[in-house]
Amino acid sequence: MFGKYKRLWGKPQLKNSYDAVIIGGGLHGLATAYFLARSHGLTNIAVIEKRYIGFGGAGRNTAIVRANQRTQENLPLYKEALGLWPILTKELDFNLMFNNCGNLNLAHSEAALKAMRLHVASAQFLGVDSRLVDPKECKELVPVLDISQRPRYPIYGGMYHPPGGTVRHDAVVWGLAKGCAKFGMHIHQNTEVTGIGVENGKIVWVDTSEGKILTPCLLNSAGGYSADISYHLLGVRLPISVLTIQAMVTEPLKPLLHHVISSGGYHVYANQTLKGEIATGSHMDPWPNYTTQTTACYIKHQAEALTELMPCLKALKFMRSWAGLADLTPDMAPIIDGNDPIEGYYINCGWGYFGFKSSAVTGKYVARFMATGECPDILKPFSLRRYKEHRLMGETAATVNYSPNN
Numbered sequence: 001m002f003g004k005y006k007r008l009w010g011k012p013q014l015k016n017s018y019d020a021v022i023i024g025g026g027l028h029g030l031a032t033a034y035f036l037a038r039s040h041g042l043t044n045i046a047v048i049e050k051r052y053i054g055f056g057g058a059g060r061n062t063a064i065v066r067a068n069q070r071t072q073e074n075l076p077l078y079k080e081a082l083g084l085w086p087i088l089t090k091e092l093d094f095n096l097m098f099n100n101c102g103n104l105n106l107a108h109s110e111a112a113l114k115a116m117r118l119h120v121a122s123a124q125f126l127g128v129d130s131r132l133v134d135p136k137e138c139k140e141l142v143p144v145l146d147i148s149q150r151p152r153y154p155i156y157g158g159m160y161h162p163p164g165g166t167v168r169h170d171a172v173v174w175g176l177a178k179g180c181a182k183f184g185m186h187i188h189q190n191t192e193v194t195g196i197g198v199e200n201g202k203i204v205w206v207d208t209s210e211g212k213i214l215t216p217c218l219l220n221s222a223g224g225y226s227a228d229i230s231y232h233l234l235g236v237r238l239p240i241s242v243l244t245i246q247a248m249v250t251e252p253l254k255p256l257l258h259h260v261i262s263s264g265g266y267h268v269y270a271n272q273t274l275k276g277e278i279a280t281g282s283h284m285d286p287w288p289n290y291t292t293q294t295t296a297c298y299i300k301h302q303a304e305a306l307t308e309l310m311p312c313l314k315a316l317k318f319m320r321s322w323a324g325l326a327d328l329t330p331d332m333a334p335i336i337d338g339n340d341p342i343e344g345y346y347i348n349c350g351w352g353y354f355g356f357k358s359s360a361v362t363g364k365y366v367a368r369f370m371a372t373g374e375c376p377d378i379l380k381p382f383s384l385r386r387y388k389e390h391r392l393m394g395e396t397a398a399t400v401n402y403s404p405n406n
């Protein structure tokens with residue numbers, strides 16, 4: 001017990017062997033653990049987290065979920081992901097605060113609108129609700145938008161995706177951890193994976209700061225640290241660059257932004273939290289690094305970009321800023337693989353800035369992969385081998401494509 005509240009997950013003793021070990025108590029690690037128990041009855045599992053659960057991108061993201069990705073490989077995964085939030089809310093008995101308020105992505109040039117047309121067509125073809133809207137409809141959706149010719153990049157229209165929105169990121173971490181603990185799984189916080197043993201091409205043990213664990217099965221879902229772990233502890237190179245993403249929130253306001261908005265032209269996205277703050281972020285820092293510091297120039301950029309789009313936000317104060325790591329692949333799609341090149345070694349990383357929205361559904365399929373050894377069809381396009389075979393995906397579907405310079 002913790003005061004009058006019951007702890008949602010405990011502090012178990014580290015065992016010397018588990019059927020599987022998961023590196024990283026982030027979104028993907030916890031979701032995979034949960035589905036290993038829930039769908040496959042495998043509960044002798046340890047989630048090893050070097051700090052506290054949600055320490056990585058899981059607790060730092062801006063909570064945006066949507067399914068309007070660009071490619072036929074990615075769209076089905078994200079579509080199923082959106083549908084899973086209400087189901088998980090029920091089965092975890094934990095309010096994940098899914099708010100399907102819709103996402104509006106703004107275009108600031110004819111060229112950007114053309115690119116959006118293609119994007120919308122691919123989404124619609126695969127049954128994802130997404131449509132083009134003109135500036136007038138943008139204004140109806142978000143009355144505080146300035147659709148005049150005043151801004152440096154006037155609004156030409158947008159791509160509206162009604163089923164997207166936000167989910168409370170901490171709640172997902174806590175809900176999944178609660179679910180894992182209910183199945184008797186072990187979550188070891190403040191425990192760092194420091195070594196991995198391979199014999200005859202198979203995973204056999206994992207060394208941690210708290211002791212050695214024997215296991216035949218290991219999932220690397222360490223977010224920004226996945227590539228480092230894979231290369232330095234196993235010699236398996238992953239084509240991942242790590243970049244910082246910054247985000248911030250303003251002081252709270254009465255409700256005025258009823259949809260998630262994003263603009264590639266201004267490199268900004270924003271939504272209003274249930275507390276009333278405007279949560280906003282943008283693209284990544286342009287150079288690889290592992291820092292989680294925020295920078296003054298970035299904060300200034302966010303203020304300028306937000307007030308160009310919504311002048312009524314002028315004079316509003318930012319209350320808090322933070323940063324996290326994005327593990328980016330060359331084609332902006334994740335690496336999900338297993339048993340190649342090492343038997344028992346599974347990888348789920350390279351999510352960049354898309355890894356929150358996809359986490360629960362990916363956990364479901366990675367769990368199936370680990371439980372059966374068979375890669376589910378939906379995950380097959382994401383193999384590490386695709387880079388060797390020059391089968392890169394064109395998944396740069398966030399805000400960046402719609403800059404007025406395109």
Ligand SMILES: Cc1cc2nc3c(=O)[nH]c(=O)nc-3n(C[C@H](O)[C@H](O)[C@H](O)COP(=O)(O)OP(=O)(O)OC[C@H]3O[C@@H](n4cnc5c(N)ncnc54)[C@H](O)[C@@H]3O)c2cc1C
Nearest residue numbers: 024026027028050056057058062064193223324355356357
């Ligand atoms: C500012 C920001 C905004 C974002 N906004 C969005 C968004 O709106 N929507 C969206 O879909 N995505 C967003 N993302 C991306 C998303 O947060 C990540 O893609 C996601 O968190 C990746 O999940 P993960 O489980 O792979 O990694 P993480 O959540 O980072 O978890 C990895 C965990 O591994 C642990 N770890 C690392 N090394 C070790 C070790 N040696 N031993 C033990 N544990 C270890 C870390 O401590 C960490 O807790 C954003 C990210 C940031 C930083």
